[in-house]
Amino acid sequence: MAVRPTDLRRLVQRGLRSVSSRALEAFALVFEPHRATPADLLVRRAVATSIDRVTLSTVLLQRQAEPAAALLPSWLSGYAPMFQSTPASASSRTAIAALPLDERRLTLRVDAADPVAQAIAERVAVDAREAGITIKVQAPVGLAPRPDVRLVRVAFDATTPDRVLAAIMAALGSRATALATTEPAPAIGAPLDTVYRVERALVERDIIVPIVHLPVLYGLGERVESWNGPAVSPIGAWNLANVWLRSASLPDKPDRPDRPDRPDRPDRQ
Template structure:
């Protein structure tokens, strides 16, 4: 899929350093990094995993650098014809799956089974032939859904990444051991131990008690942790927060009412006060760094037009807005939206965890592929399929967003970064701006007895 290049950006807290090795430290092999996530993972399918976690186990033919430019992965090189219709990828010599079996053109084609145009050109070469010019084939192949893998006899998938799955308790716990034969070199860590289903509050407590080395944080937690001198890091915007009007609710069936609410929202004030400038106002479903066209969808308040739109409805019905009770940020933003709407003549009652006319929704983007992310957002918000996750041109992607936003059924609010806390013993933490943790480069200080 087409994407603009990422900006060279990696953000750390102002009070806690989250970056690399200083001269007084020397890399050390060994140790187990303790990782905690809120997600509950039941399958060993990289498409169902957060992209940073999938990168531990699974490689793709192509990787993306910090600017979003294609770089060799399992494919050591590639060429194309003058029309960008015929692509040839050469598999890295000596690359192996984690069970020791070689990665061949046949195994790559088997992994890319959703692609109908992959041909074997030799033991270590595949061809991709397209009907139309496809200059973004390498970027598409860098998506997690195009990871190269095979399935073991026990049903657990086998990748070729820096870590391999050695223990899998679905939805609870997993252990990833260093791949001694990784083509990029053995990781410093011996293992990464993952605990799933941990609430964010418990993750922060475990980090403070020294029971975890890498945890997820809410924006509020990250601010507090940084103020206490803890190490934090945040990515590019990877989560969409949106206002969703529920279908079938008579009160919000009038487009003029939905428009009034949408135009009344003061994203700039919410961003400055409630989010403390952590994130970006959203007018589109996908962020600017991913598509390059988000700026074409307005995200500014227009109270005059909001009042005019509401004035066309007599009487203006009272509306209800709900949020997840365990999410204080969504509650605060819902309450602010209600205040904004009242200025336009629309009364909104905010209710926790209720069947309401509207809801605050949050969708984490698991993929950096535009088409896949748009398909994931549609599924999460209960929208009709906007586009096939395995295809789409620049024009069709833009048109799909434009169509779904035209009637104000969904109102994008903000793009939020992923935020993490790190223990003091984590060294050489140099993640990609898009969220890839790159744990193969991380090492741990020895625990003090």
């Protein structure tokens, strides 16, 4: 069964095991047009640099996530470590404190049906408060006031960097990507340096702010076993040829003799 990273501790307490794929989902903040202006760059950057991605990944998401400063995970692009979020300087914190209160307040919209997104949003709000930014998390089920920023969750297939970045850009929407950069999505077969250039342009003005990458996570019942390889492949698919179901009546480590006991019999003449 598919499980949420935030539920992993309860899964373990029930005696179940977990298996996961490589990182195949990305969470990112996307600022709305009215907060994507050059005048709001200071606020956006303060939010982006305030997020403690390591703690979010290891504590809230129970070591089932990877901190992300890039949209593509490192296993796919290889260049993700080149995207680093530097901590805010003392001068930038002073500049934030000098802004009017209205400019330091943001409404963050999340999917009301996504508990993981809501948990991440609440953590982002806590971190932003330390930087002088007040974030109100909004999870509407109907009409609601216009948000300033959205938390988006994008799943992608394990293909190639050019295809995945193009798919992520399509999922984010043309309005968001056009606000971030004039660069078009990479063409199919585009070289890696082109993919890097487009991705760098997407995130450099903090209109799109990557937060974490997540794998596909499954919980296994106590009777589910695998042969020599993992039950789930790196691309998130079940490796059914490698999975078997132990009989409910079969103990974990059967202690049976190699042959049934037989009464002693004299040797035949």
